[in-house]
Amino acid sequence: MKAIQQIALSGLDGIAVADIPAPAIGDRHVLIDVEAAGVNFADILMTTGAYQATPAPPFTLGLELAGVVRAVSPDIDGVFVGDRVMAVVDHGAFAEQVAVPDARCMVMPPGMGFEQGAAFPIAYGTAHLALTHRGRLRDGEVLLVHGAAGGVGLAAVQVGKAMGATVIATAGGPEKLEIALGAGADHGIDTRTESIKDRVRALTGGADVVFDPVGGETFLQSMRCVNPLARMLVIGFAGGDVQKIPANLALVKNTDIFGVYWGAYAALDPTVLRQSADDLGQMFADGLLKPHISHTLPLDRARDGLQLLKDRAAMGKVVLKVR
Numbered sequence: 001m002k003a004i005q006q007i008a009l010s011g012l013d014g015i016a017v018a019d020i021p022a023p024a025i026g027d028r029h030v031l032i033d034v035e036a037a038g039v040n041f042a043d044i045l046m047t048t049g050a051y052q053a054t055p056a057p058p059f060t061l062g063l064e065l066a067g068v069v070r071a072v073s074p075d076i077d078g079v080f081v082g083d084r085v086m087a088v089v090d091h092g093a094f095a096e097q098v099a100v101p102d103a104r105c106m107v108m109p110p111g112m113g114f115e116q117g118a119a120f121p122i123a124y125g126t127a128h129l130a131l132t133h134r135g136r137l138r139d140g141e142v143l144l145v146h147g148a149a150g151g152v153g154l155a156a157v158q159v160g161k162a163m164g165a166t167v168i169a170t171a172g173g174p175e176k177l178e179i180a181l182g183a184g185a186d187h188g189i190d191t192r193t194e195s196i197k198d199r200v201r202a203l204t205g206g207a208d209v210v211f212d213p214v215g216g217e218t219f220l221q222s223m224r225c226v227n228p229l230a231r232m233l234v235i236g237f238a239g240g241d242v243q244k245i246p247a248n249l250a251l252v253k254n255t256d257i258f259g260v261y262w263g264a265y266a267a268l269d270p271t272v273l274r275q276s277a278d279d280l281g282q283m284f285a286d287g288l289l290k291p292h293i294s295h296t297l298p299l300d301r302a303r304d305g306l307q308l309l310k311d312r313a314a315m316g317k318v319v320l321k322v323r
Helices: 041-048 114-118 121-134 151-162 174-182 196-204 217-223 247-252 262-268 270-285 299-310
Strands: 002-006 015-019 029-039 064-072 084-088 097-101 105-107 142-145 166-171 187-190 207-212 226-234 256-259 293-298 317-321
Touching (some): 002 299, 064 097, 084 114, 084 121, 151 270, 196 217, 207 217, 217 226, 293 299
Parallel strands (some): 142 166, 142 207, 207 226
Antiparallel strands (some): 002 015, 029 317
16 A cells, blocks of 8 residues: 655655555454545654654654544444544554554544544644643633644634633734634734734733643743633644743742643543543534645645645645545
């Protein structure tokens, strides 16, 4: 089968289109004919070995996918041949077939297309788990979402609105802000021309929950415009700088700071992931969530898709069309 492999940990130059053996199906596994695969920032980190769970090369890239079940092992129930599913893997989604543990495979909600399914699990899973399980976002609170035109940022905007929050979105430039506002954000802050701290204070007086996949100075500005008892959610460091957190600011306002590594919950507490997936499926069925896909590319242009993310040229998700 065709697959996109990382031959060496040398960045995007180490990517190659390869013909590799189709996967064998093991115990409690589902074999999926992949229709589409989602591109994530973690894929870029994996090309250099910077991701915390990078395997030794060569390996097939890709963390999420959607497709049709081709076969199931005899020891599972609830997933059947012919089902339209989405799934998350440690790596291997950028391929024509993938064997997935049944616990990581979810039947797609009615009305969801394969490209939407490929754009859904990681971004919306991260946003939902962060805002519910970690951030305890409540109806009527103010949610500040950074990187709000990216895949996980847009997901947080939509999930936050569905939970009843007033959402302030930040992004670099009016075009990106327009996407975030169109996804339901109540207010927008252009980080190229405006101060996050000053604008949040002017708009709402302060934020109760901060969803931050950007990091660096963006996080530090946020700490200066939160309300007492705020919850800061550390999602990632897409801005390139890992912030040093001033503990005195956390002390003064009794601020909670939470790390959110969604993928770890497969081992830490899979029941939390399953409940989150069920809740998200219902939100999608109710019309509250709609993945925004800015670019759809064929599988053999995976390197171009990753470059779009690296250059911050994508809004929402980039998806690879496999079939």
